[in-house]
Amino acid sequence: MTFDSHAQTPNPLAPDWLRPPADANELAAGLWPSSASRTSAGELVLGGVRASDLAAEFGTPLYIIDEADARARAAELLAVFQAEFARIGTNAKVYYAGKAFLSTEVVRWMIAAGLNIDVCSGGELAVALAGGAEPSRLGFHGNNKSLAELDQATRVGIGTIVIDSEIEIGRVAEAAARNGRVQNVRLRVNSGVHAHTHEFLATSHEDQKFGIVLTDAPRLVGLIRAQAALNFVGLHCHIGSQIFGADGFAESAARLLDVHAALLADGPVPELNLGGGFGIAYTSADEPTPIRELAVALADIVATECTRLNIPVPVLAFEPGRVIIGPAGVSLYRVGTTKAVDVSGTTRLYVSVDGGMSDNVRPALYGADYAVRLADRTSDIAPELVRIAGKHCESGDIVVDADYLPGDVTPGDLLAVPATGAYCWALSNNYNYQGRAPVVAVLNGAARVLVRGETIADLLARDTGAALSAPTNGGIS
Numbered sequence: 001m002t003f004d005s006h007a008q009t010p011n012p013l014a015p016d017w018l019r020p021p022a023d024a025n026e027l028a029a030g031l032w033p034s035s036a037s038r039t040s041a042g043e044l045v046l047g048g049v050r051a052s053d054l055a056a057e058f059g060t061p062l063y064i065i066d067e068a069d070a071r072a073r074a075a076e077l078l079a080v081f082q083a084e085f086a087r088i089g090t091n092a093k094v095y096y097a098g099k100a101f102l103s104t105e106v107v108r109w110m111i112a113a114g115l116n117i118d119v120c121s122g123g124e125l126a127v128a129l130a131g132g133a134e135p136s137r138l139g140f141h142g143n144n145k146s147l148a149e150l151d152q153a154t155r156v157g158i159g160t161i162v163i164d165s166e167i168e169i170g171r172v173a174e175a176a177a178r179n180g181r182v183q184n185v186r187l188r189v190n191s192g193v194h195a196h197t198h199e200f201l202a203t204s205h206e207d208q209k210f211g212i213v214l215t216d217a218p219r220l221v222g223l224i225r226a227q228a229a230l231n232f233v234g235l236h237c238h239i240g241s242q243i244f245g246a247d248g249f250a251e252s253a254a255r256l257l258d259v260h261a262a263l264l265a266d267g268p269v270p271e272l273n274l275g276g277g278f279g280i281a282y283t284s285a286d287e288p289t290p291i292r293e294l295a296v297a298l299a300d301i302v303a304t305e306c307t308r309l310n311i312p313v314p315v316l317a318f319e320p321g322r323v324i325i326g327p328a329g330v331s332l333y334r335v336g337t338t339k340a341v342d343v344s345g346t347t348r349l350y351v352s353v354d355g356g357m358s359d360n361v362r363p364a365l366y367g368a369d370y371a372v373r374l375a376d377r378t379s380d381i382a383p384e385l386v387r388i389a390g391k392h393c394e395s396g397d398i399v400v401d402a403d404y405l406p407g408d409v410t411p412g413d414l415l416a417v418p419a420t421g422a423y424c425w426a427l428s429n430n431y432n433y434q435g436r437a438p439v440v441a442v443l444n445g446a447a448r449v450l451v452r453g454e455t456i457a458d459l460l461a462r463d464t465g466a467a468l469s470a471p472t473n474g475g476i477s
């Protein structure tokens with residue numbers, strides 16, 4: 001550890017939340033997968049494998065998932081929620097939100113940990129089934145499921161379908177009847193609570209595409225119950241993503257339980273699904289609420305409300321994605337160029353890497369912040385404010401808007417960006433005909449490919465005219 005007094009003066013271009021680190025090589029607690037460490041020579045090691053070896057074998061950019069970390073997070077979250085809801089006399093089910101990152105291997109990890117899986121398209125359903133998930137352990141949601149998707153889901157015997165609009169009631173019933181099934185369904189409602197990170201907004205109506213207005217729920221549940229091919233399981237609600245604190249969830253749960261209690265007058269309502277959205281740390285300024293604290297607060301509010309309403313406590317269901325897979329992921333990039341840019345007398349060091357908005361679109365999409373560290377070495381040189389830019393043709397193509405790196409960061413360096421396990425590969429794209437990067441799992445000193453990267457041949461494969469005129473790909477693979 002070096003203490004550099006120079007490093008204690010913030011660069012005026014840095015955002016307020018970002019403090020200059022005493023040691024710009026430190027792997028801050030809570031940001032990196034549990035296996036992350038540095039060798040005595042300063043190299044980043046993940047799952048027992050050196051970052052430089054991973055980059056040499058699989059290239060950059062590269063997504064790395066710490067397998068033990070992801071599996072432990074899934075198992076611990078389930079254990080904590082089950083323990084807290086057992087305390088109030090009920091059970092809790094956990095669905096892994098597959099949209100965060102899904103591959104057949106991740107399906108196997110989640111199923112082995114005792115979780116169910118949520119899908120929201122025919123493609124995600126196909127991956128879950130290819131991973132060997134029993135259809136009864138799957139949930140299907142989305143505001144515009146196609147008739148083909150509903151047919152496929154009911155045919156394979158999917159566990160539950162979340163109905164998102166009045167129109168879907170008839171569609172799901174028809175698909176279920178055609179496939180000779182009585183389909184378990186939830187009804188997605190807007191609790192009027194919308195939350196993101198520290199704030200939540202509570203209104204009586206929400207102006208958004210998902211779900212139905214809470215006051216409409218009794219009428220729609222009546223329509224569901226009138227369908228012989230449907231079995232109503234309970235209400236469903238998802239108030240947002242990357243949420244810190246339990247207050248938004250608690251407010252939403254209280255509102256839902258009022259309606260849940262009214263629905264009990266006309267039939268059973270065995271479950272209540274409060275969705276996902278639990279936040280994680282992307283930078284050292286983020287302090288997400290520990291899962292146990294959330295579970296305690298939610299079990300307490302559910303118990304209190306059920307006592308007040310004099311109703312039995314339902315089985316609870318949750319759908320976290322980010323909090324399970326996000327912190328288990330790290331992205332590796334190679335530095336190509338650096339450029340010191342003078343901004344009204346202050347220097348910002350631009351560091352350009354070989355990926356960008358094609359492998360992580362979250363900064364461009366909604367201003368998401370990330371952290372960065374040197375991955376193949378450490379350095380005692382005083383930290384400088386850096387902006388990690390991608391290689392794409394957009395000035396908003398930023399991977400890390402602001403962090404401090406040792407001032408000698410240079411072309412050829414390997415960089416690591418933590419907390420990229422969720423919504424990075426899943427949202428990846430081929431902008432500028434950049435092939436999608438591979439996803440590699442590391443465990444006990446070994447690495448294996450979960451999803452291979454795309455080659456130039458992959459990129460040309462769907463271009464129907466390519467075979468006619470291109471005898472060569474120019475030697476680039």
Ligand SMILES: *Cc1c(COP(=O)(O)O)cnc(C)c1O
Pocket residue numbers: 097099100141238240241242275276277278319320321322323422
């Ligand atoms: C996105 C989503 C989730 C998962 O959200 P996370 O922030 O990844 O926990 C759960 N349920 C629904 C309905 C969603 O749309």
